[in-house]
Amino acid sequence: MMPFSDEDLKLPVSTIIENKVAPMLAQDGGAISLLDIKNGRVFVQLQGACVGCSASGSTLKYVVEKELRAAIHPELEIVNVPQGMENSLEEL
Template sequence: MFPFTDEDLQEPVKNIVEKKISPMLARDGGAMELLAIKNAKVYIQLQGACVGCSASGSTLKYVVEKELKSAIHPDLQIINVPIGQENYLED
């Protein structure tokens, strides 16, 4: 069982996204929005120059996922939600 509730995760995830990851993406014209946290799954959306970028998969795996898992918990799941699919998040 995952040791944190979704509510427990909200603030730490938000802080890491806003203070560490987003500024890094912004340097290359990209952006990221935290959409939701459900059942230890962090739903994010890559935006700006990240959309359609061939490196976005690597960014998701080696920047976003690595940062969140190392700072919070290794069992977190990070899911990129394509633009237009925001209303169809898994429960």
């Protein structure tokens, strides 16, 4: 059970993504955007060189999700939102 509301999670999640994850992805020409948080699920969209990269799934699971779980809560889940699906988060 997540002890935080989605609203409570927005600032710490966005801070980690902006300050730790985004600079790392930028080194390889990639980018990441936080789209929303719903029920402990963090919806992000990979951009730049990350789109279509064969390592993007591993990057999300073993870098982004791991960082968020360690810093905030172990039940956080990261979901990559494909281009064009930004308005259909509930379907993912």
